[in-house]
Amino acid sequence: MGEEAPRQGVAARDSFAVDALTGMSAARRGLYVHFPWCLAKCPYCDFAVAVQKRIPEARYTEGLLAELSLRLAARAAWADAPLDSVYLGGGTPSLWAPALVARFLEAVRARLPVRPDAEVTLEANPEVADAARLAGYRAAGVNRLSLGAQSFDVRTLRTLGRAHAPEDARTAVRAARQAGFDNVSVDLILGVQGQSLSSAVQDAEGAVALGPEHVSAYVLTVEREALGQETVFARRLRTGRLQLPEEAAVADMVEAVTDVLQAAGLGRYEVSNYARAGRHARHNALYWTGGDCLALGVGATGFFRTAMGGVRTTSHSSPVRWFADVEAGRLPEAEAEVLTDAEVFTERLMLGLRFTSGLDVEALAQEYGQPSRVQRLQRLEAQGLGSQGADGRFRLSRRGLLLHTDVCALLL
Numbered sequence: 001m002g003e004e005a006p007r008q009g010v011a012a013r014d015s016f017a018v019d020a021l022t023g024m025s026a027a028r029r030g031l032y033v034h035f036p037w038c039l040a041k042c043p044y045c046d047f048a049v050a051v052q053k054r055i056p057e058a059r060y061t062e063g064l065l066a067e068l069s070l071r072l073a074a075r076a077a078w079a080d081a082p083l084d085s086v087y088l089g090g091g092t093p094s095l096w097a098p099a100l101v102a103r104f105l106e107a108v109r110a111r112l113p114v115r116p117d118a119e120v121t122l123e124a125n126p127e128v129a130d131a132a133r134l135a136g137y138r139a140a141g142v143n144r145l146s147l148g149a150q151s152f153d154v155r156t157l158r159t160l161g162r163a164h165a166p167e168d169a170r171t172a173v174r175a176a177r178q179a180g181f182d183n184v185s186v187d188l189i190l191g192v193q194g195q196s197l198s199s200a201v202q203d204a205e206g207a208v209a210l211g212p213e214h215v216s217a218y219v220l221t222v223e224r225e226a227l228g229q230e231t232v233f234a235r236r237l238r239t240g241r242l243q244l245p246e247e248a249a250v251a252d253m254v255e256a257v258t259d260v261l262q263a264a265g266l267g268r269y270e271v272s273n274y275a276r277a278g279r280h281a282r283h284n285a286l287y288w289t290g291g292d293c294l295a296l297g298v299g300a301t302g303f304f305r306t307a308m309g310g311v312r313t314t315s316h317s318s319p320v321r322w323f324a325d326v327e328a329g330r331l332p333e334a335e336a337e338v339l340t341d342a343e344v345f346t347e348r349l350m351l352g353l354r355f356t357s358g359l360d361v362e363a364l365a366q367e368y369g370q371p372s373r374v375q376r377l378q379r380l381e382a383q384g385l386g387s388q389g390a391d392g393r394f395r396l397s398r399r400g401l402l403l404h405t406d407v408c409a410l411l412l
């Protein structure tokens with residue numbers, strides 16, 4: 001396995017601001033909207049998700065706009081600069097009627113400045129991504145589609161409890177192209193029970209065959225809890241009914257999948273993300289570079305910088321509580337966590353080092369008033385975990401990217 005191939009995902013061909021510490025173009029101000037409903041709950045899922053036969057989507061659309069007004073009243077600075085990105089995530093936002101998405105986006109544009117070339121992403125599940133729906137989203141102003149394909153192997157999909165067949169993802173990408181989407185991302189999951197190296201490689205090849213601009217390939221992590229309840233996978237793992245592949249086997253999958261994607265022109269720009277030149281996710285890059293994110297909806301988490309650090313807001317994860325608050329004119333906030341400069345530094349260090357373009361660790365330390373990390377970086381370099389570039393950025397090697405969490409622990 002060689003060192004990193006040219007970082008094809010890094011080149012910017014747009015006017016998004018470039019983050020000086022990582023060299024990545026990224027949204028600086030984004031809007032995240034959580035659509036919490038799904039047709040069924042996947043056994044590994046730890047997101048804020050609700051399963052309900054009749055989704056109150058019209059009521060939810062109005063609730064989101066009410067929350068927007070409340071958040072703008074609480075912090076007028078949100079309207080000071082235009083939004084660079086909007087991300088409709090979930091849950092399954094492709095269950096949200098296109099006409100309501102159009103109404104929502106139009107109302108946002110009426111209340112907040114939004115740059116004309118803003119990246120507007122919608123997450124879609126293959127089983128609810130038919131041609132009419134996708135055309136409706138495109139007409140509403142969505143210009144990037146993120147498709148939760150997860151795998152092209154029926155057994156892996158079954159283990160993950162997914163409701164779709166491999167063919168559904170192919171049909172959805174064709175429908176997206178017909179609808180005019182020229183920016184499509186495909187999600188894969190690695191490290192699933194029963195998944196072999198060859199099936200992981202076939203998944204990567206299956207994704208490449210769809211010609212996407214972007215691929216995310218995350219390693220399955222089994223969270224103990226979701227909304228105070230043990231996840232199904234956590235229970236199975238505890239009782240021995242779920243056996244995940246060994247760590248070394250998963251590392252081999254990551255390496256092999258990286259090779260397949262890079263050979264197809266999808267450069268690795270982040271630990272788990274790959275893109276054609278200039279097509280990396282600007283909204284996701286906002287999270288990894290410490291941008292401000294206004295968040296709306298059930299269980300949504302937002303962030304903004306302050307002179308002393310930052311504030312992370314989290315809304316109620318129960319739709320009942322969320323509706324009760326917004327409809328009574330109250331912010332549906334479960335928590336507003338105040339972060340110190342040191343805490344923001346820790347997050348930015350961990351996230352910035354995920355980029356293959358590297359991170360100017362010393363400049364980051366100075367910005368947040370933290371001690372120099374030069375000696376620790378030299379130790380990492382001596383261990384072959386990364387290298388310091390002439391541009392001042394420290395880049396993790398392939399091995400360093402695999403051991404990203406441990407490397408960060410050594411730096412903090």
Ligand code: SF4
Nearest residue numbers: 038041042045090091
């Ligand atoms: S579709 Fe996604 S958000 Fe919904 S339950 Fe499955 S993993 Fe969770």
